Amino acid sequence: MLRLFALEASRHFGEGVAASLGIPLSEHEERDFEDGEHKARPLETVRGDDCYVVQSLAGGSGGSANDRLCRLLFFLATLREHGATRVTAIVPYLAYGRKDRQTKPGDPVTTRYVAQLFEAVRTDRVIALEAHNLAAFQNAFRCETVHLDGRPLFAAPLLAAIADRPVVVASPDPGGVKRAQLFQERLAELAGRAVGGAFMEKRRSGGRVSGTLLVGDVAGAVVIVVDDMISTGGTILRAAEAALAAGAEQVVGVAAHGLFSPGAETTIAAPALSRILVSDSIAPLRLSEPIAAEKVAVVSAAPLFAEAIRRCHEGGSISALLGDSPP
Template identity: 55%
Template sequence: MLFALEGSRALGERIATRLGLTLAPHEERIFEDGEHKGRPLVPVRGHDVHVLLSLFAAPSSSIDQKLCRLLFFIGALKDAGAGRVTAITPHLAYGRKDRRTKPQDPVTTRYVARLFEAVGTDQILAVDVHNEAAFENAFRCGAESVSARGLFVRHLLPLLEGREAVVVAPDTGGSKRAEALRLLLETALGRPVGSALMEKHRSGGEVSGTGFVGEVAGRVAIVPDDLVSTGGTMRRCAAACRERGAEAVFALATHGLFAGEAAAMLADPVFTGIVVTSSVPAPPLPVAAKTRLTMLDLAPLLAEAVRRLHGGGSLAELSDSLELPGGPVVLEMRE
């Protein structure tokens, strides 16, 4: 049984279609005083229930409002006797605050995990979490994460035909993610793919570091990250690649948040292309950005993950799969 709350309904419908289901009906109401409620409109007792809601900010609702709606809905499902409840949060907010970097800092990732546990969540499924180890350690309920790198690699293959490629980590924190993508891309291409690393330091909101390790001249540079917010990290890395002679630069980010000054990134000709997934719906886009931005649908990946979780299967090999039915699917960009 699959529910998709407002904010992720379009993605939920595509997942349901791939599973041969229809979305389970539910009610969401906002009262005049700002309070809200949500409830299933079908019996859930004893069922294996999945609830989808990506946690991102939108003009109609903040991240915190979405989180609260999801938690309340899970609580209602458990009170109604659901046998098992899986929260599907393609973009799980607050994943970047997984440790203290200053005295008295919060560890928000852990607090969010406690909230999910408090309402009775049995397991949570996310896509490309910021820190895999921190995510797994924060939750005492089941915590599953899959990666979209298989979708990205399948999309890149025709673009790299006859061209040398190098995967560039935009900072040291993303080096493991970049290496996993590089290895999968190398296997799929059947030829070596280079690696490079951009130096980055952040202090007091200021980003610094100009060091660059690796050879990109005459190659297609691929810069992966889990998310793009304002785009500052991606832009400085892409500019460094171009300065060193990269033939083309593709930015890959599972979660396209596009906050703040992200419009400047989308219009920056330093990028040959920017590829994101449908974990977050695309914001209203100017024509210049539409030509540079590609959105891959997460529905094939998430549908297969739900199928395996429901059947007691493993997600271990899913992130590297290049054989997902119907994937990758490029979604239409709208102005």
């Protein structure tokens, strides 16, 4: 039997997934103790069941990233303890993806450490949206991983808004070129016409970003800058300003995760970006300035996760869900 749980910090997202699946959320209890500890337990029998647990790991009003991770791990372990046949972590935003390799002496590889924590509690599968570095995500885990990307979420709405205007998909840094290429291919397939590609030079050291070279022809086109996340918005704004300077007609930003750290409102309100699309992997949005909030459109990822869960439970194809050719 398929059971879907959603921990309280991500209950709204879980309700959306449950609605798309056509099943109720399974009942559970969460209790906080006076000293900061907590416990969570299922209120329904899970023995022999295929269990899925929703918890986004972005810190916010519902707790820090560390707290959310700890709660998720403990609950996954609890389901195992009480006889679940299989446990899957549904993680719309997977924290600690940015530190996936050592770039300075003494650096951690936190992506791998997080994977080891999931494995330690005998997690069978992790389903995440738009990992920061797909290769690092897949290599870090020894359990099964399912990676969902933004193409099924954003491609069709963007194409409808662009109509028949020339379009270029750009990556704001060299590391995201493959993500942008896949998005470019999906848009071209849906549109039935050519879609251009471009990428922005970027170097980061000590928290400072440099690099001004834009590679690709964007003159007269609507440029879609595709990234996995927007934190302060500085990276995507740099790319937007470079594209406009090179003759772009308009720039739209797309990112699966709208982290919107302090200072993001000012960046996003800048005129270089005409529109920004994000998913609801992080909710609620942290934008308080009306000008910035009006520029941001949210596309729900709940139906995409619901279909991924259905296919995992029934043995269907995730590749087909994402529009890729199955192996």
